[in-house]
Amino acid sequence: MPKAYMVVTYRSISNPDALAVYAKLAGPAIAAAGGKMLVRAPTPAKTYEAGLNQRTVVIEFPSLAQALATHDGPAYQEALRALGTGAAERDMRVVEGVE
Numbered sequence: 001m002p003k004a005y006m007v008v009t010y011r012s013i014s015n016p017d018a019l020a021v022y023a024k025l026a027g028p029a030i031a032a033a034g035g036k037m038l039v040r041a042p043t044p045a046k047t048y049e050a051g052l053n054q055r056t057v058v059i060e061f062p063s064l065a066q067a068l069a070t071h072d073g074p075a076y077q078e079a080l081r082a083l084g085t086g087a088a089e090r091d092m093r094v095v096e097g098v099e
Helices: 016-032 064-072 074-083
Strands: 004-013 036-041 055-061 088-096
Touching (some): 004 016, 004 064, 016 074, 055 064, 064 074, 064 088
Antiparallel strands (some): 004 055, 004 088, 036 055
């Protein structure tokens, strides 16, 4: 079974305080669900082609089912509520790795 990855880029952050509360809640929720932080970069080291200079986060999960259950679970949903709708504009994707 392939691993899964949650990939998040931040287009903008308008409320850093809300983002800090989100991170404080999201980190333990993700770790408790088996997620492993692989990348948490305020800005990329280098962008190429049409790449955007955005904060990037990559989290590895043992499986797609685990990644989706983490996102939809109560602990992570609490973190999302703390972030609110206007604190950050983000692009989040959950993708499967290759076997």
